[in-house]
Amino acid sequence: MKKSGFITLILALACFTAQADPPRLVIGAVYVGSVNDYGYNRSFHDALAQVARDLPGVKVLEAENVPESATAEGIMEGMIQQGARLIFPTSFGYAASARKVAKRHKDVAFEYAGDGDASRNFGVFFGSTQIAWYPMGVAAGRMTKTNKLGFVVGMPIGYALGNVNAFQMGARSVNKKVQTVVVVTGGWADKAKEAGAANALMDQGCDVVGMHVDSPATIIQTVEARGGMSIGFQSTEARALAPKGWITGLGFTWAPFFTKVARDVMAGKFRGEAVYQGLGGMVAIAPFGPSVSADVQRQVNEAAQKIIKGFNPFTGPIKDNRGNLVLPPGASIGSDQMGSFDWYAEGIIGKVR
């Protein structure tokens, strides 16, 4: 998703352990952007720092701003030469390079943040955010005064549509009158259009705005300047951007899974598999803003607990925003089908294509 054709290659040798003994495990992590982005890349960096703190003898090699090209292959080879036995290619576009390197080094474990097949030394993982947007909708549905929510989407792919749908369904579960207006910018990082989209939503009387773009910074700050409220995405740190209007948000928490994988590799029992986790696993809810009452917080946390216990809001009957029954009673959309949405749920103002 990240446009990063141009290299600012910094091979940072971050050594989190200060001991003189040879490390018990060297981990290599390849990032598409900067770990200072307070977003996607930062979430992996923080998780690996946590792993190094929790497991003595673990050393982490990190490479930032690595393009999604053959360059990534070279970086991973270099890490293996420096002793890495576990590699995290953390961007979707590393698939081809990572799979090639994994074929050449059967003794090295790979955990790739994306999708596709897993193999003996190649695991696949990702945080499933769609259903996690449901409690975000609960928060928005309770906080709105105009009953109009806004949502800025970079590209109308299935995963993004799923986020919006769960958001609206969560909002509707606590507020029957609520609508969600969707604006598509046409790019994951077209910042000027994101500002324009946020302004357009505010012009239409939306008072709570959510988003699915690379970095939420522009939208959150534009909404804050117009006196609106926002729900963040990609980073639980984004609340610094909106001291007044921040409600809550979603971010990634990879540390527990990474720690388990590192332990498995050290014990010699690593087996690659596909692991997708939502709330309670790889996805977490950010702290609430100052304007969110204890009652709203309790209701959001209840919705989150319900989801952690297995509640799936994408269970029929569900109607789309044109009144068609898209999911018959009893049928549901599983967490492995979150990319398959091609409709907007009832109450969403927007057109898919």
Added chain:
Amino acid sequence: MMTPLALGVLAGAVLSGTSLLYATLGETLVERSGIVNLGLEGVLLMGASVGFTVTAVTGNPWIGLAAAALTGGLANALFGWLVVLRKANQLASGLAMMFFGFGLSALVGAPHVGAVIVGLPKWRPAWLAALPWVSASTLFNYDLLTWLALPVALLVWWVLFKTRWGLGVRAVGESPGAAYASGRNPAVLQFQALGFGGVLAGLAGAHLSLSLTLTWAEYMTAGRGFIAIALVIFSKWNPLRAVAGALLFGGAEALQLQLQARGSLISPFILDMMPYVLTLLVLLAWGGSRRLAAPAGLGRTFFGSE
């Protein structure tokens, strides 16, 4: 309170059009001296990145703005060294400058991705805020660059068409040989035009990162430099028509976002194409008379009087 569509589009047109206008004015100056800088996109990016970085480090957006302007001027001076002094091909050098700008801006901006900055301050006179609808919209709540956009366009027009220096620049753009024969130094005039044009392009980039979006992201200009090059042709190398061009394109972009926010039933993909379709239509409609308007020496390298 809901803002009427026309007001929303106008407000969006001004915000999005500001950086377009500065970029178009800068390129107009440069092209009037006979040089095409296809690297404008890269200059915008460098301005946005350096402006943001300096603001993040110093905490002062005015220092960031000055640094962005200086960066734009220096970038164009480097381009001038290539195409004026070294007589390199302008189109190839321009494209190389664009990629250079992509890389350098990413390198400079990388450590400050995600930094929170205080942007350029905005003012709205009280009597304007008192108008109906205005207080609830972004209308007239502008930073210095937006307030100065129209005066700067007038200034560029005045300098180009009403001063001796402007006459020299235009003479060089039409026929460097004739200008040289009449006692002007084409290289000096082209360097000066490139320098001022670069400052304007740097300011255009800074408006994006220091006011409109308050963030730096790789390739955040998303093609605005190329739109500005098209707008130079649209405005027939006239700084005053550039104002209309920037507003029209900014308005088309704002219109597609505003229509979506109003629940329009048009496909978002079609709405997304609107500004570019508009650009194509305008270029098509004005294509016939383009030869009359373009500086005659545009894109040609002057090898001296030998």
